[in-house]
Amino acid sequence: MVTKTDTSDLIKLAQRLVIDGPHKYQATPRRVRALLNGKYAFDTIDAYLVWEHPYYPQFYIPTTSFTSHAILAKSSPISGTNGGAHLGKLTIGGKSTDRVIIFSTDNLKDLVKVDFEEMDQWFEEDVPIYQHPKDPFKRIDILNSTRPVKVALDGVTLAECSNPLFLLETSLRTRYYLTPTSVKWEYLTKSDTETYCPYKGKANYYNVTIDGKEYKDLVWYYVYPTAESAPIAGHMCFYNEKVDIWVDGVREER
Structure with missing residues (x-):
């Protein structure tokens, strides 16, 4: 696990x-x-x-945008960058x-990456954001279906x-959110795991136990999802990759 004082990943x-x-x-x-x-x-x-990888972006901040409260200082040049980057x-x-x-x-001249988790709170306009910024090229659609x-x-x-x-x-891949009354609750126990998605909100989890074998965090749900994902509140979602799922009688590949 990377600690806050470890900069090897940076x-x-x-x-x-x-x-x-x-x-x-x-x-x-x-x-x-x-x-x-x-x-601030x-x-x-x-x-x-800045997309450091294909999955989602991070905010990079111009050096001129730091406030008078903040002291931003260069420390050591980063080897292998020919002076193109310094730790700060x-x-x-x-x-x-x-x-x-x-x-x-x-291409990143005079831009600063500050580890997202190191800041006490980020804002886009006046809205708090968590985990990472949203990808402007990504969207979510939530559709009602009668396909069982x-x-x-x-x-x-x-279920x-x-x-x-x-x-x-x-x-x-498509995720299937099921009504909580359609789930066999005798196989579920609450997990302490919590995760956060900028598109859906804070997720809580259930473990599944079958014949004494426990499968950790196999089901998740959102009690208070974001406004854009409000319809999934209270619904249950199983990891497609870890269970067998049939949609309208057709079995999906894991």
Whole structure:
């Protein structure tokens, strides 16, 4: 597990971005701010969305957008970048983080990556964001369906639903959200796991136990999803990749 004082992952990231460039990047017109130690570290309408990998972007902040409360300092140059990237340190009052990269390479010149989790809170305009920024090229559609969905594992039926919700998310496989009364609850026990999705909100989980064998976090649900995903509130979703699913009588590949 990477600790907050370990920057080895940032060094590898900077080397890759300087040599190969990001997957893609683009300016965003959104106002981007983040708090550190009760003060805004930066406030900008000139941030960039940078895809460090194909899956989702991160905000990179111009060096000129840091506020007077913040001290942004370069520390050591990152080997293998030919001066194109430095590790940095961001400080406000008595709180600081060294999980910072300051770029001077052509396509990311004068942009700063601050580890998303190191900031106390991020905002797009006046809306708090969690986990990472949304991808502007990604969307979610939630569709009512009368195609029945059956879920089974190890030959045991776990759910049969005649009125599922189909959630279609760009670049991901379809997920089936089932009414909670269609699930065989005797096989489920609550998990302590929580995850957060910027498109759907905070997810909670259930484990599934069959004949004494426990399958961790096989089912998830959203008590209070985001406004855009409100229809799935309280519905149950099984990991397609880990169970057997039939849609309208046709079995899906895991």
